[in-house]
Amino acid sequence: MILRGPHFHIARSTIFKYASASPVRTYLICEGRRLRRRPPISLNFGEIPLPHSFSTFTVNRGYNNASGIVGHNQRWHEAGPSYTFGDSLPRILSSESGRDNELSYGGISSSNDQGRRDDGDIPLHDSSRRVRQFADAIIHLHREHLSLPPVSTDWLRKRGRTAATSKNVNIAETNEQSLERCRYLCRDVACLVSSLKSSINQGSITSLRGEDGYALMDSLGLAMIIFSETQPTPGAKSTDDGSSVNSVSQYEACLDVFDILRSLNLPIMASHYTYAIRAACRESRWKEATKLFLGQISGNDTDNPDFFATGGLTPIDEALAWEGLYALAVDTMTGDERGGNVGESRSKRVFDTAMQMCMISPSNQKSYILSAGTALGRAGQWRDCLDFAIQPKSISTYGPSIAAAAMLACLECSRFSEAIDAYTVFKSGNQSAASEWQWGGGDITAVKTLCRDLALRAMGGVKKGGHSQDAVILFGDIIREGHPVSSDALLGLAQSMENDGDWQSSVTFLKSFTGSVYRNENTTWQVVSELSDEKIINPMEQNKLVVGILASVMRVCNTEGQHGLAILMCSIVNNSYASQQKAKRHDLIKCGAVVNTAVSQKIILENQQISEAFIQSLYGLGCLDYADELSNKFQNGSSMRRRLRHNESAREASWINAFVAIDRVLKAINAIKSEGANISAESRLLFERGLSRAMEHCIDSNQSAAALELFVHASAILVKKDSSLSERVRILFGIENSYGERKESDEIFQHADIDLKNLDLSDALLAAIIKAYSKLGQSRKARSTFHDGMLHLDNPTLMTQSNNSALLAIGIDEGLDFLQTMNVKCVNPLTFSMVARRYAQNGAWPEIGEVYNMARTAGCISEELGLIAMQAVCESELTKGKITILRKIVDDVSGLVSMKCNDWIKSRYWTIKKYVGFHHARLLMRWNDPATSKNEELLFAVNEMRQCASKGIVVENSPLMCIVSLAELYGTDGQINSGNMAESQRQSSINLLLEASREARRSGFIKNHAFTAKVTRSLRSLNANEECIQIVSSLVSEGRKCNQRLAVKEAIYAASEERDHESL
Known part of the structure; x- marks a missing residue:
């Protein structure tokens, strides 16, 4: 066959085997060369890029069969249905007409080649040649149709759920262009069908050979596919009242196909x-669709029963019921709105029709009843369907499948709560409606599996949550009984846990799915795409399902603040993700390892919902720059950042270190598993060191749950490779049940403690586990972990870090018992200090004395423990002997640093004062006279300040605070004078305050609010207003916002007294 144009012509192979359905081979001939043509040629007709359609036809307008041309500006509906097909199908005019270069289609060439065939030397019957020309044209157009994006099916949801509109303007414009191209292509197909019909009516095509008949029947089927999948022009649809429109009516074109098939005695398929x-x-011609559908059942509901009816001899295809029952439901609803069928349930007619279909094909009764429920739901009739299904007589009339049909109707209208209530009603017999329904024969045992599957989907759809526990029970029953479960039900289970914020169960469910189902040939779960199809889901469907579950897990983790766990689970699943695309090389971003690692993960690159959740996790961890870089790369939009709840307690630097360390650990795990051999002791120690470092980084960034999950994932590497132990580990982590038995459903969501009795862990790794449990507030698990980890130790002195971490988790009443049961070799000075600190925070002073005595016996006294013990002595109820006890403690502590008691007291005076207070501190300093003790302390502070200044050492804050509080007691000759203040003494005090202020400026203590308030207040009391103004002015002149409210207030008073308006 030749397609001719001004610059090219197309030839196909001379022989086309219709029976084999081999594709038509087309070639592009340009400048004498024959090239393989891919893809189909497209021409630009106006503003819409159209496929190479067949707009140039020969028409018979009644002018003695003269040839004419319908040009590009002349549409099919303008030319009318009077096209002729065959010798006059598209023919190019002779050169005399001036149209030598017009585009033509068919077996006719230009004027020089007119009358010549392109079919080679094979003689063909005239009708056969014309039919093959028609078939070739339809096949070509069908290929063009397949190359366009699929049309939306929202028309099947008249009152139910609708697809979300695109937010991208460019995508919307592209879709509109595709729709226009599809409509123009549909017009071209209608042209060919109308031309073929005219040729048959005129007798040009009569009898057909068997092969040609099959070819014509198949090509007409392709034409009807194009008609059925073309979206009509908005506002130009045909209606039930037969109003005309300025576009091709796909339904009427389908009727033309029926006329052609009947006229040639060809079978009409379902x-x-x-x-x-x-x-x-698609044209909203519900009445015509209903009549055509009912004609396939009884032949009594159509205008021409003999014309459409099958006579009840052919089983009805389920696909026919899909749209037919929907049209019937909408037509019934429309009739009720117009005043028909008053007092009769709308659902009854639909279910009665389904039962008529069951009479033709009884084996498909369940499918037909379910299709009826789906159709009612799509028509928005969920309430009527549910009320009708609950009626006592419904179950005896339509069978138990009507229960599932009612639930399907609710699901189609997004009435998830009503679907759950319906399941409860159908299942239980406590309510009156349920009792009547079951008394009438109601029993959902026959469809129990389907109803439970639908209930799981409904529970996942309830956004307000509250159904996760029920969903887990339902899922447990399904697995325990060995029934199949659909992919939608598993997604519903995951969404129900997400809606309830149950991130622990969500993570456990994901781990169970990846361990038991995903890419596992010996799975114990029967996961199917639909319950009507018992075929196990294929790898591609598994990919889609694992992505949906992972996205749900990541979202719930992000919502509950477990952002690190979300990223960790994404990385773990990515290691086993079976990508359906070829690996691509991605440009690395200079932002850092986080972004580079993310763009290298296939599961993030190929799934938008995963990339969005990953970016959300980064925002939650405070990694804003990294999240922005990824958001720009994946083009997820800048509005995501504003929608997120930023976790202020997360530490960005710690998580970046954790992410890098986690990536290294996962790579090490994969490498070890690939080798399949036991690792050496040295390699094991290095692995544990890297694992503990990654866990510590997670804990520092407040992601302790991620740290524990990382250990659980890596623990398989740490387990010794003996058969009995490996069985126990598989049971522990839910990978496989022992002895090959099916794993019980309740074990899937069981949050078991980490069992370390069979693991010989290093001190750092055990300490990280204990610390993570402590951070999560699980003190019991922390203590249990410590004791289990100490069972296999040959050298307890190596476990001091774990010991101290365990002390963080002890209760206030368990500190002494913990110390008493602990191995002495595992303790160090920090151990007793931590226990004493916990008692001091809770005011348990007597217990601190026992801790100190135990530390003294074990030789683990520290300076911190001594100070805490001195505080406990002062806070105790002893009336006598406190100083004696304090001096004994000082003797023990000072000996640690080889200092005399008095020297140690002087060097630690300000620290001792914080613990024991001024009264006991002055007694230890032997300032026994209360009247002069303040002066003694002031002189001690001044001497310390000047000694540090002379050595260039920054002065501590406590001496400076003491000076500004007691400066007015300082005399002019450097001696203590507590009498009336003379002018020289006042000036000396002012100078001392200024000197302390200068030292405070060196150390930065000048920014302290309490210090500046003390300085300005003391200067004001000494009538040093100018000095007060000077100090505050220096704070304000630094250019930063001054928050010294009390100091500024004193300066304002000073300026007012001095009438310094400039300073004011």
Whole structure:
């Protein structure tokens, strides 16, 4: 066959085997060369890029069969249905007409080649040649149709859920262009069908050979597919009242196909009726679609029963019921709105029709009843369907499948709560409606599996949550009984846990799925795409399912603040993710390892919902720059950042270190598993060191749950490779049940403690586990972990870090018992200090004395423990002997640093004062006279300040605070004078305050609010207003916002007294 144009012509192979359905081979001939043509040629007709359609036809307008041309500006509906097909199908005019270069289609060439065939030397019957020309054209157009994006099926949801509109303007414009191209292509197909019909009516095509008949029937089926999958122009749809429109009517074109098939005595297949009904539904011609559908059942509901009816001899295809029952439901609803069928349930007619279908094909009764429920739901009739299904007589009439049909109707209208209530009603017999329903024969045992599956989907759809526990029970029953479960039900289970914020169960469910189902040939779960199809889901469907579950897990983790755990689970699943795309090389971003690692993970690159959740996790961890870089790369939009709840307690630097360390640990795990051999002791120690470092980084960034999950994932590497132990580990982590038995459903969501009795861990790794439990507030697990980890130790002195971490988790009443049961070799000075600190925070002073005595016996006294013990002595109820006890403690502590008691007291005076107070501190300093003790302390502070200044050492804050508080007691000759203040003494005090202020400026203590308030207040009391103004002015002149409210207030008073308006 030749396609001719001004610059090219197309030839196909001379022989086309219709029976084998081999594709037509087309070639592009340009400048004498024959090139393989891919893809189909497209021409630009106006503003819309159209496929190489066949707009140039020969028409018979009644002018003695003269040839004419319908040009590009002359549409099919303008030319009318009077096209002729065959010798006059598209023919190019002779050169005399001036149209030598017009585009033509068919076996006719230009004027020089007119009358010559392109079919080679094979003689063909005239009708056969014309049919093959028609078939070639339809096949070509069908290929063009397949190359366009699929049309939306929102028309099947008249009152139910609708697809979300695109937010991208460019995508919306592209979709509109595709729709226009599809409509123009549909017009071209209608042209060919109309031309073929005219040729048959005129007798140009009469009898057909068997092969040609099959070819014509198949090509007409392709034409009907195009009609049924073309979206009509908005506002130009045909209606039930037969109003005309300025576009091709797909339904009427389908009727033309029926006329052609009947006129040639060709069989009309069930799929042909399906396409015709679908075309009528697209045009909202519900009455015509209903009549055509009912004609396939009884032949009594159509205008021409003999014309459409099958006589009840052919089983009804389920696809036919899909659109047919929907049209019937909408037509019934429309009739009720117009005043028909008053007092009768709308659902009754639909279910009665389904039962008529069951009489033709009883084996498909369940499918037909379910299709009826789905159709009612899509028509928005969920309430009527539910009320009708609960009636006592419904179950005896329509069977138990009506229960699932009612739930399907609710799901189609997003009435998830009502679907759950319906399941409860159908299942239990406590309510009156349920009792009547079951008394009438109601029993959902036959469809129990389907109803439970639908209930799981409904529980996941309830956004307010509250159904996760029920969903887990339902899922447990399904697994325990060995029934199949659909992919949608598993997603519903995951979403129900997400809606309830149960991140622990969500993570456990994901681990169970990846361990038991995903890429596992010996799975114990029967996961199917649909319950009507018992075939196990294929790897591609598994990919889609694992992505959906992972996205749900990441979202719930982000919502509950477990951002690190979300990223960790994404990385773990990515290691086993079976990518369906070829690996691509991605440009590394200079932002850092986080972004580079993310763009290298296939599961993030190929799934938008995973990339969005990953970016959300980074925002939650405070990694804003990294999240922005990834957001720009994946083009997720800048609005995500504003929608997130930023976790202020997370530490960005710690998590970046954790992410890098986690990535290294996961790579090490993969490498060890690939080798399949036991690792050496040295390699094990290095692995544990890297694992503990990664866990510590997670804990520092407040992601303790991620740290524990990382250990659980890596623990398989740490387990010794003996058969009995490996069985126990598989049971522990839910990978496989022992002895090959099916794993019980309740074990899937069981949050078991980490069992370390069979693991010989290093001190750092055990300490990280204990610390993580402590951070999560699980003190019991922390203590249990410590004791289990100490069972296999040959050298307890190596476990001091774990010991101290365990002390963080002890209760206030368990400190002494913990110390008493602890191995002495595991303790160090920090151990007793931590226990004493916990008692001091809770005011348990007597217990601190026992801790100190135990530390003294073990030789683990520290300076901190001594100070805490001195505080406990002062806070105790002793009336006598406190100083004596304090001096004994001082003797013990000072000996640690080889200092005399008095020297140690002087060097630690300000620290001792914080613990024991001024009264006991002055007694230890032997300032026994209360009247002069303040002066003694002031002189001690001044001497310390000047000694540090002379050595260039920064002065501590406590001496400076003491000076500004007691400066007015300082005399002019450097001696203590507590009498009336003379002018020289006042000036000396002012100078001392200024000197302390200068030292405070060196150390930065000048920014302390309490210090500046003390300085300004003391200067004001000494009538040193100018000095007060000077100090405050220096704070304000630094250019930063001054928050010294009390100091500024004193300066304002000073300036007012001095009448310094400039300073004011």
